[in-house]
Amino acid sequence: MDDTELTAKLLVMDTGPLITLAAADSLAYLLYPDVPVYIPDAVLYEATVKSGALGAENIALWVQEHSDLVRPIVTQAYVDFQVRKNTDPTYRKRDLGEQAALEAIRYGLPLTKNERAVLLTEDDAAANVLVLPEDKERLIPVMTFDFLTGLERAGRINSAEEVYRLAADAGRHASRNSALKAQHERAQAAIEKLLKPKI
Amino acid sequence: MTEIEERQVVEAYSHGDISRAELGRRVGQDIDFADALLMLRRYHLPLPHRPSNPQSQGVELIRQLASRNARHG
Numbered sequence: 001m002d003d004t005e006l007t008a009k010l011l012v013m014d015t016g017p018l019i020t021l022a023a024a025d026s027l028a029y030l031l032y033p034d035v036p037v038y039i040p041d042a043v044l045y046e047a048t049v050k051s052g053a054l055g056a057e058n059i060a061l062w063v064q065e066h067s068d069l070v071r072p073i074v075t076q077a078y079v080d081f082q083v084r085k086n087t088d089p090t091y092r093k094r095d096l097g098e099q100a101a102l103e104a105i106r107y108g109l110p111l112t113k114n115e116r117a118v119l120l121t122e123d124d125a126a127a128n129v130l131v132l133p134e135d136k137e138r139l140i141p142v143m144t145f146d147f148l149t150g151l152e153r154a155g156r157i158n159s160a161e162e163v164y165r166l167a168a169d170a171g172r173h174a175s176r177n178s179a180l181k182a183q184h185e186r187a188q189a190a191i192e193k194l195l196k197p198k199i
Numbered sequence: 200m201t202e203i204e205e206r207q208v209v210e211a212y213s214h215g216d217i218s219r220a221e222l223g224r225r226v227g228q229d230i231d232f233a234d235a236l237l238m239l240r241r242y243h244l245p246l247p248h249r250p251s252n253p254q255s256q257g258v259e260l261i262r263q264l265a266s267r268n269a270r271h272g
Contacts, residue, residue, distance in 0.1 A: 006263055016232040020246065023236070033264035046231065094229060118257055122232055123219060142257035149253050150261025164246050168239065 007115045011073075012039045013101045013130075015047040016122025017144040022047075022055025024166035027062045029148065030070075030120075032156045037070045038109060039063070041195050042078040042100030055170070072195060073108040075100040102130050111138055118142050200226060206242050213244040 010033065012018060018039070021027045030037050044063065048056040063070050077099040084091045093099075109117055119131070119141045131139045142150075148160030157163070200208075205226060212222040212235065222238075223230035230238070239246060252258070 006260070006267065008260060008264060014232065019232055019236060033261055034267075035264060047233075097231075116260060118260060140255075140257040140260060142255065142261065143252075146253060146255060146258045147261055150258045151265050153258070153262040154265035156265045167236075168245050 005114065007112065008033070008035045008118055009109060009111065009115065010035055010037045010118045010120060011101075011104060011109055012037065012043060013119050013121040013141075014097055014123055015043055017120045017147070018043070018047045018059050019055055020122070020144050020167045021163070022058040022062070023170040024163045025055075025058070025170070026163050026166070027055075027058060029151060029157060029163070031066065032151055032154075033118075035118075037066075038073050038104065039070065040073045040075050040078070040097070040100035040104040040108070042075060042081065042096045044072055044195065045078065045192075046097045073100075073104045075103040075108065077103055078195075098130070105130055105135075105139060116140055118147075120144065120147055205238075209238045209242050209244060213239055213242075213247050215247040 010030065012030075017030075018027070021029060044059070047059050063072070077093075077096060081091075081093050081096055084093075105117075105119070111117055115138070117139050119139055121141055122144055128141060131141065145160055145164065148157065148163050151157045152160045208217070208222060208225045211217045212219065217225070219230055219232065219235050222235060236246070
């Protein structure tokens with residue numbers, strides 16, 4: 001295909017890519033292909049729900065600052081989860097993110113005939129299960145490292161390896177960061193505010 | 200599970216030999232990505248690179264999109 005004809009959407013399937021890139025202070029790379037970035041609401045929620053979720057505040061701010069290109073996908077799975085959680089604050093749903101991603105793939109991401117969806121994930125086993133055989137031509141799972149490799153080959157970043165190294169380093173430093181809990185609470189509040197009108 | 204055993208399991212995850220779901224099964228709890236990152240941090244291990252496929256259609260698609268944007272931008 002002539003690359004001038006290329007059209008695509010990027011769907012972030014799980015929290016892994018967001019957390020990895022946020023920890024490396026490299027969320028901006030998600031915008032380098034210059035295509036819309038879709039994130040299921042439950043994935044955004046999960047990226048900020050734990051105090052150990054590195055980069056949670058960066059993720060919340062980044063989504064808010066790039067609302068023209070970064071678009072949460074509303075899912076019934078997340079709405080149902082919130083309804084249950086309102087009556088039982090201890091309620092947890094084990095496969096919430098996966099359910100929301102599945103719903104987003106099947107119903108939340110309409111594609112035109114020549115359009116492809118890049119499913120960005122840290123868990124390609126799950127992605128391959130979620131993609132039906134008849135959809136394999138248009139739904140393309142890509143691991144975070146491979147996404148970065150694509151950017152590296154396009155000359156847009158210096159090194160995919162370096163991003164992973166930065167993420168790992170940030171993780172080690174974060175354990176000594178006393179501000180992490182406060183950051184986490186701010187991030188959660190921001191994401192809840194972002195998602196609330198759509199529930 | 201002893202700390203040595205846990206380290207071995209986390210090393211296997213870091214090397215890409217086992218998935219995050221398998222990591223969770225072996226340590227006996229649900230492990231989301233943030234948990235996995237914290238476990239890697241505990242043992243000073245890098246993030247896993249596998250399974251990945253640098254020759255995949257997706258890598259080429261990202262390269263083309265990002266190249267086009269660089270030319271037009």
